[in-house]
Amino acid sequence: MKVPDIRVPPPGPLARAILERDRQVVSPSYPRSAPFVMARGEGAVVEDVDGNVYLDACAGIAVAATGHSHPDVVAAITAQAQRFLHISTDYYHEPQVALGEAIAKVAPFEGGAKVFFSNSGTEAVEAAIKLARHHTGRFNIIAFLGSFHGRTLGSLSLTSSKTVQRRGFGPMAPGVFHAPFADPYRCPAGVSPEQCAETALAHIEQEILTHLVSPDEVAAIVVEPIQGEGGYIVPPPAFIQGLARIASQHGMLLIADEVQSGIGRTGKMFAIEHCGVQPDIVVAAKGIASGLPMGLTIAHEAVMDWPVGAHSNTFGGNPVACAAALVTLKLVRDALMQNAADVGRFLHDNLKQLAQRHPVVGDVRGTGLMIGIELVRDRQTKERATSERDALVMAAFRRGLLVLAAGPNVIRVSPPLVFTKEQAAIAVRILDESLADI
């Protein structure tokens, strides 16, 4: 199949008819990226209802880890669906236990792990917040500016990516203190990544924990090891290491929100492993079940000590989602994590070359298949090229490449982990042409 293959300028007539029906009945709050109406997908290739074929470099917000409709995942889902679809958390089933065992084996910390199962990233973050409060007997949380942890009221109180996500929904949960995130690209010129990390850590120790909240009343530091929605920002490892030091010094828990960066996307099972830091709790979702809804709150066994009835849900650990997750985890561990590292390096190197041809490309950064391209109007002032970024998303879409925005002026490239070097080369070519368009 030719990829991409745009036969009708999108949105075509069939897509337009569905967009119109959507407008009548679907909540207008979804921040749509492009008028792509999906008909089917296979691997990293997707087709719309008008027969246009696109290369998918977003994987449904970093979810379709094994590619669209991987045959092994579909077979596992089908087999489980024929046995039973649901039994609830009041009873037991083997796929949930097997998934707990598989997750415990890959948890990025020493000692045993226990897992709370839910259905989305935000729900998994809620569980982490509640568990941290319950375990420590403290209620304050330190989170980061630019972070995204979800949109339910607990996680939203940590989220500080865009004001539109919070506007009209206050008051937020009390006891959340936002600290600056170490962004090497936006530290003042001449400042090394290590100094950038030191400055951000000093803010926590010398401002927040000195003037605003006593360290012995802080339950947890919640951090994305790579900031996702905020702009695919990779902090210096010293930043995450410093957070671990502060947390352990004061009896706080370190919670790694790996909803976007986890499950092999960065070339390791969890991105925090690149920093040599062991968190107390890890939150995962998106990629774990190849597209079926699932959230995981993975805690050190000594931390997950809440009593019966303290926290639960109806759908957590749904058997069909567990079956999909078991296969996903095996595929990621056996091959796709390494593919993410290899193809990610190739893609990163080639995207870097775009910066030489297009002055609007200020920075290309990332690890594995989690790559951000930051657009600026001027490389000296680093003025954010926001409308240019939006134009680039649409130019790429019209040429047959799906990419998503992140932060105010960043494009994220987060394809399925089955992405090949040939597909990476096509993505780079389309981005090159699209950059020329804008």
Ligand SMILES: Cc1ncc(COP(=O)(O)O)c(C=O)c1O
């Ligand atoms: C790091 C992070 N945490 C939490 C969430 C919330 O996940 P969900 O949209 O599944 O609720 C997201 C979603 O983008 C995320 O990127």
